Amino acid sequence: MTEWRKKTPLEWLSYVNKEVQVLAAEKHQFKGWVLTVDPVSANILLANPLDNGKVSVSAILGHAVQDVEVMNEADDEMKEKLERLFIPGESQTYSQ
């Protein structure tokens, strides 16, 4: 693949809602559902739903990304879950 940080926004958008495996610097590996890719830093934001109903959110910094492999595509239920994650008042753990 071309260098991750040199991809176009359209290329980054094609990773959203896909389950990916990311190889990062110093042999770190990350897996999860792509929430977004920051077009400024190329940071990849991943979501991993946990058994307790919470969601673990991880970001791999764009400069540390070495390879991104697509494993799966989200179904409608998962897409909706990913879309709702950062909307205030919609999250299950948000209490106000």
Place this chain on the structure above:
Amino acid sequence: GPTSLPSAAPEDASVLQREQESRVALRERYLRSLLAMAGQPVSFTMYEKVSVTAVFGTSDIDVLNFQVSELQTPLGVQKEALLRCSDIIAYSFQL
């Protein structure tokens, strides 16, 4: 940095427009994640096998530095600190 944002060849205005729309959608979601992270404990994976945790404060607009508090280091707790994003491989938190 932001001066080297990739963009499509300007031969096709509709491609350029779709690219701009993609950029906006991607950026908005990322900024919302930074808002959601404010005040939360975050684990940072740094280079050289160093891991630290801290309470996330904010980021600068170019995502070059993170302002954090209560940074747990091997030498003790740093009340306020700036982490350079170039030193970080990854970070994670729970929602």
